[in-house]
Amino acid sequence: MALTLEQVKAKSATRLTGLHPAVKAATEALIVRSYACGVPILITQGLRTIAEQNALYAQGRTRPGAIVTNARGGESYHNYGLAVDFALLLPNGSSVSWDMTRDGDQDGTPDWREVVQQAKAIGFEWGGDWTSFKDYPHLQMSFGLKLSDLRAGKKPADAAVKTVYERIKPKEENKVSTEVKVSVLVNGKKVADGVLDAGTTYTPARAVAEALGASVVYDAATKTVKITSRK
Numbered sequence: 001m002a003l004t005l006e007q008v009k010a011k012s013a014t015r016l017t018g019l020h021p022a023v024k025a026a027t028e029a030l031i032v033r034s035y036a037c038g039v040p041i042l043i044t045q046g047l048r049t050i051a052e053q054n055a056l057y058a059q060g061r062t063r064p065g066a067i068v069t070n071a072r073g074g075e076s077y078h079n080y081g082l083a084v085d086f087a088l089l090l091p092n093g094s095s096v097s098w099d100m101t102r103d104g105d106q107d108g109t110p111d112w113r114e115v116v117q118q119a120k121a122i123g124f125e126w127g128g129d130w131t132s133f134k135d136y137p138h139l140q141m142s143f144g145l146k147l148s149d150l151r152a153g154k155k156p157a158d159a160a161v162k163t164v165y166e167r168i169k170p171k172e173e174n175k176v177s178t179e180v181k182v183s184v185l186v187n188g189k190k191v192a193d194g195v196l197d198a199g200t201t202y203t204p205a206r207a208v209a210e211a212l213g214a215s216v217v218y219d220a221a222t223k224t225v226k227i228t229s230r231k
């Protein structure tokens with residue numbers, strides 16, 4: 001059975017703790033948008049403390065393993081809650097894939113590329129675009145701040161943060177309409193089509209009034225509809 005959006009979101013929830021609120025909101029939007037493209041993702045890393053970063057830097061240098069980062073503690077946007085790493089969440093809901101050629105939704109575009117496209121549209125920078133050390137799972141928002149700015153304690157400017165929220169705001173055309181088309185009957189006879197929206201029915205006044213034996217006059221000067229019933 002396919003994973004539901006709620007299941008996909010829940011799997012990444014704990015990884016979003018400690019992120020900058022705008023980055024957290026943007027990451028949640030990325031999970032939703034990727035899912036809508038047919039690509040469930042898992043956030044594998046969010047905030048990383050300075051100590052965790054130093055331990056990661058040691059890997060492949062003073063400790064066993066392959067080198068996975070060139071950043072020491074304080075030298076990664078992860079250390080300031082401004083970066084996340086993602087992987088493709090496989091249909092079983094428990095394994096992930098870093099296969100950049102995988103096309104799980106079989107739409108002819110690799111899933112990885114679909115996620116990166118969505119991420120960039122939201123305003124993330126992608127580690128795969130870096131020239132020195134490519135970090136394909138990595139997405140970050142710098143808000144125009146250099147790492148030296150962040151080390152000095154600078155915070156993202158309100159205007160830059162607002163831009164992110166603007167980008168992830170649901171689009172008007174994506175709003176689910178609550179309108180329902182209805183038939184309007186007077187004494188059992190259909191007189192018009194109407195629309196039911198949030199508990200109110202909208203229908204042509206003339207059709208209903210005349211079916212009830214009333215007369216209808218529209219006064220353009222006062223923009224008034226006058227319905228008069230027979231006495």
Ligand SMILES: [Zn+2]
Nearest residue numbers: 083084085138
């Ligand atoms: Zn990363």
